[in-house]
Amino acid sequence: MSSMAAVKLFRNQLIRNVWRFKSSGQIYNIRPSNVLLSSSVPIRNFAANPSLDDSVNEKNPTAEKLEFQAETRMLLDIVAKSLYSEKEVFIRELISNASDALEKLRYVSLKGGESHDLGSLDISITTDKTNRKLTIQDTGIGMTREELISNLGTIAKSGSKAFLQNIQQSESTNLSSIIGQFGVGFYSCFMVADRVEVFTKSMNPHATGYLWKSDGTNEYEIIESDNIERGTKIVMYLKQDCREYASEDTVRNVINKYSNFVNSPIKLNGSEINTIQPLWLLNPKSISKEQHDEFYKFVANTYDRPRFVLHYSAEAPIQVRALLYFPELAPDQTDFYDSSTKGVSLYTRRILIKKEAENVLPKWLRFVKGVIDSEDIPLNLSREMLQNSSLLRKLNQLLTNKIIKFLHDKSVKDLDEYMNFYQDYGVFIKEGVVTSDDPKEREELAGLLRYESSYTKPGETTSFEDYMKRRQEGQNDIYFLSAPNRTLAESSPYIEALKKKNIEVIYCYGPHDEIVLYQVKTFKNVKLTLVEKEINAANSQSSQAVDLGADSLSQLQLDSLLPWIESVLGNKVKKVKTTGQLESHPCVITVDDMTAARHFIKTQLKQMDDEMLFSVLQPQLELNPKHAVIKKLHTLKDSNPELAKLIVEQLYSNSMVTAGLINDSRKLVSNMNRILELVVEKY
Secondary structure (H helix, E strand, C coil), X not given: XXXXXXHHHHHHHHHHHHCCCCCHHHHHCCCCCCCCCCCCCCCXXXXXXXXXXXXXXXXXXXXXXXXXXXHHHHHHHXXXXXXXXXXXXXXXXXXXXXXXXXXXXXXXXXXXXXCCCCCCCCEEEEEECCCCEEEXXXXXXXXXXXXXXXXXXXXXXXXXXXXXXXXXXXXXXXXHHHCCCCCCHHHHHHHCEEEEXXXXXXXXXXXXXXXXXXXXXXXXXXXEECCECCEEEEEEEECHHHHHHHCHHHHHHHHHHHCCCCXXXXXECCEECCCCCCHHHCCHHHXXXXXXXXXXXXXXXXXXXXXXXXXXXXCCCCCEEEEEEEECCCCCHHHHHCCCCCCEEEEECCEEEXXXXXXXXXXXXXXXXXXXXXXXXXXXXXXXCECCCHHHHHHHHHHXXXXXXXXXXXXXXXXXXXXXXXXXXXXXXHXXXXXXXXXXXXXXXXXXXXXXXXXXXXXXXXXXXXXXXXXXXXXXXXXXXXXXXXXXXXXXXXXXXXXXXCXXXXXXXXXXXXXXXXXXXXXXXXXXXXXXXXXXXXXXXXXXXXXXXCCXXXXXXHHXXXXXXXXXXXXXXXXXXXXXXXXXXXXXXXXXXXXXXXXXXXXXXXXXXXXXHHHHHXXXXXXXXXXXXXXXXXXXXXXXXXXXXXXXXHXXXXXXXXXXXXXCCCHHHHHHHHHHHHHHHHC
């Protein structure tokens, strides 16, 4: 590539970084939250580093004293007292400003076609424990006198009016919430410093150097000074209770936490410390497995390795670069139940905004680790809490869709690998189905679910996609059954009629699987139907016209048996009727919504007695008139009423257990024992 082509490329890439700054000084002032931040382009092949000397010669021995604007004084007071929950973020803010100043210098230099040596473009930080002093210096674009006044003495024009209006109109005592749409940048240093000095010199030819200083109260001073090189140096004289920020170890830890991936070198007391590469900005093909392993351990603070790696970038509908890892280790119990856990760190232009970012990914993806970097994210005043914005929702949706597609592709290309993942993390996918408000997203997540079925062998699973391919002609539903295990599923009375028609039934064994599939509702326009509901529908269509046949009780016999059973059960049933959907079972229980009923039992049973429970459920007992027990019951009701009543109670209880509507089967024991006693007495 020619030198002119390289310059052109750098111009195109850098223009997004700095178009937002009307003047260089705005870098050091308040950032409105709707500013779009951009990624950096490294240009480090420059010569010696110009210093910003602490000792300056004042051209004018008389300092120019100026007052802060009223709203600026108010902002300084809020920043110093209540804005940030962690004071350490002032280092992040000032490093971010310094990085912006260096980017601005690069851009202006390239735009002007200048080829002269810019020197070393870096950020230098010096600690002085003896004098409780911290210095942060950059060799960037610097500021003029006018920019010092307009940008360090006043709130940015875009924010001042709205700021004052909100202060005046709000009755809230939480002032930090009032100004949540602004960013403070430079002013954050007054959280920790009694006094701040800013040495600066603009990159403009023949520019004059200046010293700006203030104690953060009512006024500031500007002094014209010699011996200042291009750039800006901020010297903070720390408060007694903030003296830890004059410690090299403390500052190093803060930089490692927030600013490890800043584009420019950061030197702490002369040693470069931000040496970890931001892998998410590199070409995915250039990153080795070993690099991913080490980076994963760094961002996830763990010792295992990533199972899957998703490296993703997009420019629309929102700019984002993401490097996401799926852990190799299975989650523990706290991972399952602690929905407050977040796994991704949110960056903007390599600066950490939130270590465990909320709302960037849905809660069900909390097991995913990694980094998300977006230039388009709106930030609030302290950067510690992201605003609830449409951009953030777009980012969430974009990444969620990408992750779902990634997992779907994995299930197609390497089913064994996917199934190992699903065994460990399938519960999170199910959580996503239940918690998602988007029907389309629920259906996409349903495509990731795996269940055994009446078609598969024990231990093998199927997807809804494969189920659809095996549907019988004229089959309009995907049928599923909830049971504790396969043995009980295959012996369930509810699937007898479907098995006879060779219709496949999904078996779900987990405690929440029924709710999950209930939430899916449809898959590719095909309705998911609980088998118990199918019996109800079939009986409704038949309108009681059950084909009795020669081996069945007659209609006349049923007309006397059914009312008698209703009288025995009383309020326990809404109705007793016959069904043609059973083969080997004597009876079943049906309710209008079996899923809701079972969920109700699990959550509310302890709060109500049996009578109240039955009145809520209103179960129906459906009899198989061809079954030997039912036929014998007809004669027993006259010949041995006591035994007949006990059998009715037992049939009802058995059916309630089979339906999953009785959790404690111990209630059945006494009734069963009495039946045995009567049988033994007879024989």
